Amino acid sequence: MSRRHYDLPPFTTLSAFEAAARHMSFKNAAQELSVTPGAVSHQIKALEEExxxxxxxxxxxxxxxxxxxxxxxxxxxxxxxxxxxxxSRIRNRGGEEAVTVGSTTAVAALWLSPTVINFWREHPAINVHQITQDRPFDRVRDFDFFIAYGLSGDSTLSQTPIYRDELVPVASPVLAAQLDGIELDALARQRLIHLEAASPSWTRWSEWFERLGYTGDIARGARVTSYSVALQIARKGAGIALGWRRLVAPMLQSGKLVAIEPHTLPAPHRFYLCGQPDETLSDGAQKLKAWILSDAETHSL
Structure with missing residues (x-):
């Protein structure tokens, strides 16, 4: 009979392996665990031998x-x-629940934050921690879930479709009025605002034009690394941004931005709510997930 009830290796070896695999680095794992890289290597070697x-x-x-x-x-x-x-549930029993959700800064500012505020008004005992970043989420286990454009490559995640947006050029009211009804080839020569997104799935101007059948040259225009900055430049009349109609709906409704018709394209990918399986989520996280999905359905295009 095994001397260990569950016949598991020592927890220190499992912990060292998990950290090293998550970082893909013995050195970084050692920094996280406050030990030397040699100690991490020793623990992993012991696990492999067992x-x-x-x-x-x-x-x-x-x-x-x-x-x-x-x-x-x-x-x-x-x-x-x-x-x-x-x-965490045991520590916080009787206290406040907390849920962690990640998104890009633009998604947070334009859609998620207002949704979370409305959720909090209905569930004041559940704190929602929003983490925003404009690069792919690699430490996904730090979140209950995060919003991603396109499917994540992590097969261990639950990935629930939220909605599919529509892509349309947007500009200031004055510029949009001047360009109303413009042909694709003429639009391609305008001052376009190119978003250099960290995520490879994010749709760019080149893909937008190609999917609409235009394969000619595209104006270089301005290049930014933040979608919020791209929208700000467009609002000031200094260029044309590729607008996500659903995402920028508040700016379209207020008249700060205007869609340049008639060229539109269904987004190649959906937005997804990616996270841990439902059975592992806290009650608060499950409530927020249901709220986000319901809000997306209510305000669908």
Whole structure:
């Protein structure tokens, strides 16, 4: 009979492996665990010896997970997240619940934050922590869920479609009036505001034109790394932004921006709510998820 009730390796070896696999670096894992890289390497080697299988491929420029390592990492990541959530529930029992949701800064400012405010008015005991960043979310287990454009490549996540937007050029009222009914080739020569998004799935002007059948040259225009900045430039009449009609609806309704018709395109991808499986979410997180999906359905195009 095993000396360990669940026949598990020592937790220190599992913890060291999970951190190293998440960072894909023994050095970064050591910094997180406040130990030396040698200690992390020792713990992982002990785990591999107990299992009788290699979990990492040691290479000159770093490490890679073996197939067994990938499976173990996915299992540990989900399990550690569930343990963390349960411990949080115990710590906060009788106190305030907290839910963490991530999004880009533009999604937060234009849609998510107003939705969260309305949710909080109905559920004041549930605190919602919003994390905004304009690069892909790689530490996904730090969130209950996050909003992404296009499917995530992480098969361990629950990915619920929210809505599909519509892409249309937007500009200041004066400029939009001047360009109303413009042909695609003429539009391509205007001062376009190009968003250099960190996410490869984000639709760019080149893809928009190509999907509408135009394959000629496109004006270089201005380049920005923030969608909020792109909209600000467009509002000031200094260029044309690629507008997400649903996302910028408040600015269209207020007249700060105007769509340049008639060229529109259904977004190639949907927005998704990506996160942990429903059964691992807290009651507060499940309520917020249902609220976000309901709000999206209510305000659909």
């Amino acid at each position: 299992l009788g299988q290699a979990l990492f491929l040691r290479q000159h420029r770093g490490v890679q997970l073996t197939e067994d390592g990938k499976v173990l990492f996915e299992t540990l990541g989900a399990t550690f997240k569930q343990i963390s959530q349960q411990l």
